[in-house]
Amino acid sequence: MNMFYFMESVFPLFFIIICGFILFTIFQGIKEWSNNNKQPNYLLKVRQIENMYEIGVEKRETFLIRYRLYSYKFI
Structure with a gap:
């Protein structure tokens, strides 16, 4: 078997x-880049809290401690 015939089949x-x-x-x-660019799929339902009493909080300080909101602009 000649070396050139071998290379013709292996190359x-x-x-x-x-x-x-x-x-x-x-x-x-x-594929990975496309998966990373997709919109995140949130499993939790998000709703805006109109009033602190909707979630059973009577005092403003309890609301801030429980939800870790340190600014009054969120209320």
Whole structure:
């Protein structure tokens, strides 16, 4: 078996494997980038609190301590 005949059969195989690995890596990177750019999916339902009494808080200080709101502009 001549060395050139061996390289004629092995070189295309390595070329296909290396190109396939590069393309696979590129597609995986695009897929991960696309997943990172999606809008976050929030599982909790958010609602605005109109009044402190809706959530059972009688005093303003209790509301601030419980919800860690240190500014009165949120109330």
